[in-house]
Amino acid sequence: MSLEGKVAIVTGSGRGLGFAYAQELARRGAAVVVNDVDAETAAEAVASIEAAGGVAVAVVAPVGPTETAKQLVRTAVDTYGRLDILVTNAGVLRDTVLWKMSDDDFDTVIDVHLRGTFTCVREAAIHMREAGEGGRIICIGSPTGQRGNFGQTNYAAAKAGIVGMVRTWAMELKRAGITANAVIPVAATVMTATVPYFAAAVEADEQGEPMPDFFRHDLGFGTSDDVAGLVAYLASDAAVDVTGQAIGVGGDRMQLWSHPEPVATAFHEGGWSYEALEAGFAEAVGDLQSVGEEFPPLPEELQRPAPTR
Numbered sequence: 621m622s623l624e625g626k627v628a629i630v631t632g633s634g635r636g637l638g639f640a641y642a643q644e645l646a647r648r649g650a651a652v653v654v655n656d657v658d659a660e661t662a663a664e665a666v667a668s669i670e671a672a673g674g675v676a677v678a679v680v681a682p683v684g685p686t687e688t689a690k691q692l693v694r695t696a697v698d699t700y701g702r703l704d705i706l707v708t709n710a711g712v713l714r715d716t717v718l719w720k721m722s723d724d725d726f727d728t729v730i731d732v733h734l735r736g737t738f739t740c741v742r743e744a745a746i747h748m749r750e751a752g753e754g755g756r757i758i759c760i761g762s763p764t765g766q767r768g769n770f771g772q773t774n775y776a777a778a779k780a781g782i783v784g785m786v787r788t789w790a791m792e793l794k795r796a797g798i799t800a801n802a803v804i805p806v807a808a809t810v811m812t813a814t815v816p817y818f819a820a821a822v823e824a825d826e827q828g829e830p831m832p833d834f835f836r837h838d839l840g841f842g843t844s845d846d847v848a849g850l851v852a853y854l855a856s857d858a859a860v861d862v863t864g865q866a867i868g869v870g871g872d873r874m875q876l877w878s879h880p881e882p883v884a885t886a887f888h889e890g891g892w893s894y895e896a897l898e899a900g901f902a903e904a905v906g907d908l909q910s911v912g913e914e915f916p917p918l919p920e921e922l923q924r925p926a927p928t929r
């Protein structure tokens with residue numbers, strides 16, 4: 621098995637995508653520290669992994685504070701003797717437009733996603749560097765972090781920040797043989813269940829039916845299990861040379877995201893004064909960049925009324 625003898629931590633792995641990652645890592649031979657704030661789902665996740673012949677232990681604690689990060693690494697090392705893989709997946713949403721977003725909405729999302737990723741990766745990196753056997757850091761981003769999204773100021777900041785940190789960590793951890801990558805998933809989970817555009821796909825998934833091709837292929841939207849293969853691959857020895865990347869996956873589609881690069885470069889001798897810009901901005905930059913994700917029109921047979929949940 622490709623991850624035999626390895627030990628992994630997956631944050632927020634009681635349900636949804638995190639559970640799919642934990643299951644897949646365990647199925648490939650890794651012992652897994654399952655983490656969640658919800659004790660019941662964490663226990664169920666561990667029981668399900670064990671029932672399938674895997675090895676797992678639960679840590680019920682909120683990701684964000686340093687103490688939780690320390691507890692996760694300590695549990696991996698005390699229980700299984702080592703730590704090879706960290707997947708920072710725990711997440712919450714507090715969606716609303718900017719002018720209605722409270723300090724608490726902002727701080728909660730930043731705390732779990734951005735600070736939680738920072739504290740967990742810092743703790744794992746300290747341990748992995750000391751152990752001297754390399755490691756795998758896999759952080760979970762989002763299309764919202766890459767492109768922006770209406771109603772998601774807090775989430776866009778956190779997810780863009782995570783990819784920014786991953787670029788930096790790929791540089792800082794290279795010498796220690798630790799790779800750091802971001803996975804940009806899209807899947808039918810509780811998080812996407814209320815988005816009307818995805819309703820037909822979520823409905824199919826809930827009924828155990830295959831998702832329509834339009835979602836899997838054209839949109840790159842599938843099940844949590846569709847994302848788990850990439851996480852397992854990045855966690856494996858086979859991906860030793862893959863670092864500093866942001867890789868999107870969903871349904872049948874995988875995409876390598878670009879890191880921001882200048883798309884237009886222009887020079888003006890003496891510098892770009894207001895007058896120079898007024899006269900030459902449009903010509904100098906060319907086409908402006910678009911923001912947000914554009915979805916193709918939903919075929920009529922896949923249109924559903926907005927779910928009431």
Ligand SMILES: NC(=O)c1ccc[n+]([C@@H]2O[C@H](COP(=O)([O-])OP(=O)(O)OC[C@H]3O[C@@H](n4cnc5c(N)ncnc54)[C@H](O)[C@@H]3O)[C@@H](O)[C@H]2O)c1
Nearest residue numbers: 632635636637656657682683709710711762806807809811
């Ligand atoms: N579903 C998608 O299409 C999608 C798209 C892009 C990114 N993501 C990201 O993938 C990750 C998982 O999303 P999901 O759709 O499976 O969501 P989900 O809500 O189904 O699962 C998130 C899990 O994290 C747990 N959690 C919440 N706060 C926590 C904390 N402080 N500490 C530990 N656990 C905590 C929850 O209890 C839950 O079990 C998130 O980071 C999310 O932003 C999801």
